[in-house]
Amino acid sequence: MMQSTAPDPNKQPEILGRTRRLTPQHRITFDQIFHSGGGYVLNFSDRTMGEWFEEFFDFNIFDERYQIEGDSKGKTLRGFIEVAEPRLVARVLRALWDYRCSLDGFVEDNSDQETRLKMWLEQLTNELENSSSLNLDExxxxxxxxxxxxxxxxxxxxxxxxxxxxxxxxxxxxxxxxxxxxxxxxxxxxxxxxxxxxxxxxxxxxxxxxxxxxxxxxxxxxxxxxxx
Known part of the structure; x- marks a missing residue:
């Protein structure tokens, strides 16, 4: 009789090994980084968020295909994370992190906490890039x-x-x-x-x-x- 191996609770699941890219636990950390709970994203208004994505990535972030959870800024961004090409998602998240760090009032006061959030995002973006089937760099x-x-x-x-x-x-x-x-x-x-x-x-x-x-x-x- 084969014995089943219990999953290691300390092991970070990989993008391809889970149903959603942002699990409920990951969503908490994600929303903490980008202040995206309650429908918000950083200091963006609907207009400025749309303009930011158009300027830096030349696509409409409020496209219906990203609004699988709803049409608020936070839900739209999380929908984009779930369905968009992984490599592009990684690039967007890195650019959003840089934008976040340029703002007053959005960086954690505790430097250890800020470092932890940065490492978490780096791990997520690395997983996304490694799971991409679209090798644009080549x-x-x-x-x-x-x-x-x-x-x-x-x-x-x-x-x-x-x-x-x-x-x-x-x-x-x-x-x-x-x-x-x-x-x-x-x-x-x-x-x-x-x-x-x-x-x-x-x-x-x-x-x-x-x-x-x-x-x-x-x-x-x-x-x-x-x-x-």
Missing amino acids: AFKDFSSDTTLPKLRASIAGDLIGNKPDVALDRIHTYCVKRFRALLADRGMPCDPSTPLHAIFGAYGKAVRDEGVVSQFALPRDCAEFCA
Whole structure:
């Protein structure tokens, strides 16, 4: 007869190992950090909270899909934590922590307590990142000093989790134009700003073929025809 192993009450459950990302116990700590009990979130009004998310992450935090518990600021934020792409949630929580720490009256007076809350949030955000199935850092990298890239990447992530694939595709197109332009510039082959993506990609395909990095047969048919 197999013996069942009792769960360790001191072990912190992982995101993928629990039904909700914020258990009732975690919610108490979460609300303490962001002062989100009673429907509030830090010093935000509905307007300023919406503006903050639009400015830094380019999506509507008050979208209906996040209001699974209700439409107050606190309930909307907790709903976002539950359903949004985990990596994006981690980034939002880190940005909210930084914003919290910039405000008067929201940091704990007891430094030990503040350290405990910071460690708790770091553990939660690390778990979220490790559970993400969307590897944006590998797919979309800051490949140059272009200051628009971080916001572009964040916008793509927001569009992907916000059920806006048409907008995401448009921004991915912009990212690819920037990426292949940079790859060509690194080879001393700058492109005219008006050059379309298919022509840029064709020029890059020809460059890597001529360098012997890939063969003609490794290139997509359209690219191979363009490079001929």
